[in-house]
Amino acid sequence: MVEQKARDATMETVALTPAYVRDILSSLDADRTDDVCQLLAKLHPADIADVLGLVRRDEQRELLECVAPDLLPDILTELDEHLRDNIVQELAERQPDLIADAVRQLDSDDAVYLLEELDDASREAILEMVPEERQGIEASLQYPEGSAGRIMQRELIKVADSWTVGQVIDYLRSQVDLPRSFYDLFVVDSAQRPVGTVALSSLLRAQRATLVIDVADRDLDLIGMNMDQEDVAFQFSQYDLTSAPVIDASGALIGVILVDDIMDVIEEEADEDIRRLGGVGDETMSDSFIVTARKRLIWLGVNLVTAFLAAMVIARFEGEIGEMVALAVLMPIVASIGGNGGTQSLTVAVRALATKTLTPTNAMRVIGREALVGLLNGFVLALLTALVAYVWFANPLLSLVIGMAMVLNMITAALFGVVVPMVLERFGADPAVASGVFVSTTTDVVGFFAFLGLATIILL
Amino acid sequence: MVEQKARDATMETVALTPAYVRDILSSLDADRTDDVCQLLAKLHPADIADVLGLVRRDEQRELLECVAPDLLPDILTELDEHLRDNIVQELAERQPDLIADAVRQLDSDDAVYLLEELDDASREAILEMVPEERQGIEASLQYPEGSAGRIMQRELIKVADSWTVGQVIDYLRSQVDLPRSFYDLFVVDSAQRPVGTVALSSLLRAQRATLVIDVADRDLDLIGMNMDQEDVAFQFSQYDLTSAPVIDASGALIGVILVDDIMDVIEEEADEDIRRLGGVGDETMSDSFIVTARKRLIWLGVNLVTAFLAAMVIARFEGEIGEMVALAVLMPIVASIGGNGGTQSLTVAVRALATKTLTPTNAMRVIGREALVGLLNGFVLALLTALVAYVWFANPLLSLVIGMAMVLNMITAALFGVVVPMVLERFGADPAVASGVFVSTTTDVVGFFAFLGLATIILL
Incomplete structure (x- = not known):
């Protein structure tokens, strides 16, 4: 650890x-x-990890062969999850000693990150090579993925509540095996429960x-x-934390989560929301196009089913469309x-749920507001559409029909846009992942049905 | 500042x-x-700021009247931008001394955050009340919004490169007016240029x-x-920084950016991307429904124009639809x-641009891959659709037409999905904001035109 720091400082x-x-x-x-x-040697480990994400699998191997062994641990921890799954697994099979070295050098959270997705045999082989770290890593792996216990590091500094500042400073000076970076110390009572945090800046000045x-x-x-990592991230950003103590069921201090790990979580979670709203999953740039296509096909398949559903609504009015083709022109x-x-509405609701500004408490206020927004914009757009349709087809009843259908559909859209994600969240599903398909199916079906149905009643 | 800290510690x-x-x-x-x-008194300032975002304007006033004056500065800095614009402006007009007090207590970045959107008269009135802070705040306001100069704080600790660790520690102990929180010190040369950073943990142990x-x-x-705050945030998350020195054109150290400010930037930028992709702007829960409706209407209006564009494509084939109404059923x-x-494709491209994994360097690789994905999924979906259409309408040529149209449209979709955001970024526009409308217009127009056009040639 000490050599590592020395290298960083001069590089x-x-x-x-x-x-x-x-x-x-x-x-x-x-x-x-x-x-x-030579080019690679000049890069920061995090940038080398990025380069690995831009190249093909066989090129990744070529690049890894020329990185300095002492940089490898940092490069591996900086890989994003999908790259890690491939690269670390492959290294673990071919050169398990490299991974074992990394585990020894890294803080426990980063070591766990390397090992958590390995197959059982590879992980066991590596854990056997690191008897000192083994117990802590196995304990962390007991916690579910994405929980505080999994992302915390076990390396931390705790001091007894009976100590003086002088004792603490002497203690810090005498320890060789301190965490790589720390901002706060934790004061614990006799039952190992945290009772206070001390910022290093306060310690220095006391x-x-x-x-x-x-x-x-x-x-x-x-x-x-x-605690779920998303909730941990919320605490960090809400209260501007730099580190926070993790406790077990008895209240005892077992680890610490640092702000740099939380930045990754915040980015991941936001990225996940965007991707899910866009109907793409966890694909990466280094996936082959076949893998990417397969991952996206599921979502497109669901949309195909709903598109046929909408087509069936239209088919119900085939006779009416035959009589008046303008209906087919205007219905989309x-x-x-x-x-x-x-x-x-959906975007606003999904974000509000993610940032905890939409809760059961204010649900009715929000739903009411969305309905009013839908009604208001529905009216404005209905007027515009009716006007253009009148100029185009010179049929006042047709304009009336499309205007009415549009108001109806906009209110439906607003209500479903906010209610669907809330219901999904209520049942423990991720509101970002499936809301889109529900809402767009509803607006297609209601849109076609309202327009063609009203046309049947009023026009024909 | 000292009382502030004492209060936090016991609360x-x-x-x-x-x-x-x-x-x-x-x-x-x-x-x-x-x-x-009483309920409000038990909350953290950041939570009080959240509560202010959930209530109406008149209720905000009622709440602000009962918060402890020493908490007000922290509450105001935790407000999100739109709330701040209203609340701070109103306070500045009614009780400018409260805002002046806050400016004195806060670090310079937070003080700037309070003042930057005030009208000129209110800002001038407050700056006159804080002669000590005035110069620094005015200097920060010279930098453009969202730049490093605007979000940095001027309070930092710099030490000469000739000093010993002992001198530095004695210096820290002797200063009363240190920043509220700091993790690193900066070592500067005789021209005030930063030449190194010292983590407090290294200092303590030296x-x-x-x-x-x-x-x-x-x-x-x-x-x-x-530097743009988005690029600053990238540096922080890429290199796991906790603080970074800001320099002026001569290379001299003028400020520092801390990780907790950057967490807000990361969240803001991701939130902005999601909202823009969803076609909603900077609305908040405390906007009235009329304001919200107006903000959303612009986007819907653009979509109305493009929807009429697609309708005009359909109108071009009115005769054909009249002959064969099944076309109207299947075209959506x-x-x-x-x-x-x-x-x-668009979601993947917008995210890849935001995370700098899509650059001119690998543009052709990515475009080629998207085209292949579009082709492959286009074929699979075309087969499925043709099959269902055959079962439904028992017309093999109709199945052929819809299959061909679907492959064509999927390739177009994939290409436009990745090229449009790249072109927008190239011309300095935000790829998240307008890409959606370009892409969906294209897929509508191409979809209707390919399907109806091929039907005209092959079927009729």
Whole structure:
């Protein structure tokens, strides 16, 4: 750990610009391995991890062969999940000693990140090589994925509430095996329960004779070991935390979560919401196009079923369309605007649920407001549409029909847009993942049915 | 600042649960002001800011009247932008001394956050009340919104590169007016240029006689004063920074950006992407429904224009639809699946641009891959659709037509989905904001045109 720090301190890295990436890729294409290695040697481990995500599987192997062994642990922890699943598994099979070395060097949360998705045999082989770290890692792996217990690190500094500031400082100086980076110390009572946190800046400025508990912040934000990482991230950003203690069922301090791990969680969760709303899953740039296509096909398949559902509604009015083809011309407008209005309400509701600003408490206020917004915009758009339709087809009744259908569909869109994600969340489903298909199906079906149904009654 | 810290340390706060919010709202509704104030007094400033976002304007005033004056500065800095614009402006007009007090207590970045959107007269009135802070705040306001210079704080700790660790520690102990929280010190040369950062944890563990530069990390991540906050956030999350020095054009250290401010930026930017992709702008829960409706109407209006464009394509084939109404039944399927496929490519491209994994370097690889994915899924979906259409209408040529149209539209969708955001980014526009309308218009127009056009040639 100490050597690691020394290396970081003297290393001069260059930024990973697009031009730099282009140089690496063209050296790879031309099989100039020496050039590739030289280019890679100047990068920060996090940037090397990014480069690995931009190249094919066989090229990944080539790149990994030329990175400095002491950088490998940091590179591996910076890989995003899907890359890690492939690269670490492959290394674990071919060179398990490299992974074991990494586990020894890394903080426990990063070590767990490397091992959690390995197959059982590979993981067992590596754990046998690291007897000192084994118990802690196995304990972390007991906690469910995405829980506080899984993402916390076990390396932390705790001091007794009876200590003075001077004792704490002497203790810190005497320890060789401290965490790689820390911002706060934790004061614990005799039952190992955290009773305060001390920022290093407070410690430095306090008198040596002062009791450490007297310079501690006693308003603790305790994280239960089973808390979901999304809720942990919310606590960090809400209360501007830099680190937070994790406790077990008895209230004892078992780990710490640091802010840099939480930044990753915040990005991941937001990214997940965007991808799910867009109907794409956990694909990455290094997936083959066949894998990507298969991952996206599921969602498209669901949409195909709902598109046929909408087509069946239209088929119900085949006779009417035959009599008046203008209906076929105008009907997609009603469905399309309804779809867009529904997406707006849905987006607002999904974000409000994610940021905890939409709760059962204010649900009725929000639903009422969305309905009013839908009604108001429905009226404005209905007027515009009716006007254009009148100029086009010179049929006042047709304009009336499309206007009425549009108001109806916009209100439906607004209501479903907000209610569907709330219901999904209530039943423990992710509102981002399936709301879109429910809402767009509804606005298509209601849009076609309202327009063609009203036309049948009023026009024909 | 010192009293502030003391208060935080002894204050016990409760969590803002939905039940707690309900209690506050029902006390507000029943005009039980004392209860409201008691409930509010137990909350963390960040939670009080959230409560302000859930209530009407007149209720906001009622709530603000009962918060402890020493909590007000922290509450105001935790408000999100739109709430701040209203609440701080109103306070600045009615009780400018409260805002001036807040400016004195807060770090410079938070003070700037309060003042940046005030009207000129109110801001000037407050700046006159804070002569000590005035110059720094005016300097920060010179930098554009969302730049490093605007979000940095001027309070930081810098030490000369000739100092020893002992000198630094004595200096820290002797200063009364240190920043509220800090994790790193900056070592500067005689021209005030940063040459290293020292983590407090390294300082604590070093010998007093050591030169401070020898325990510093010299691989600095320097932030230029004009760097966009999105790029700053990228640096923080890429290199796991807790703080980073901001430099002016001469390379001199002028401020520092801390990780807790960056968490807000990461959340804001992701939130912005989601909202823009969903066609909603910067609305908040406390906007009236009329304001919300107006904000959303612009986007719906654009979509109305494009929907009429698609309708005009259909109108071009009125005769053909009159001859064969099945065309009207099936045509929305082609457009709808194309729209979903386009949204998938678009989502992937917008995210890849935001996370810098899609650059001019690998653009051709990505475009090629999307085209292949579109082709492959287009074929699979075309087969399924043709089959169902055959079972339904028993017309093999109709099945052929819808299958061909679907493959064409899926390839178009995939290509436009990735190219449109890239082109928008190239021309300096936000790819999230307008890509959707381009892509869905294209898939509608191409979908209807390909299906009806092929039907005209092959079927009729």
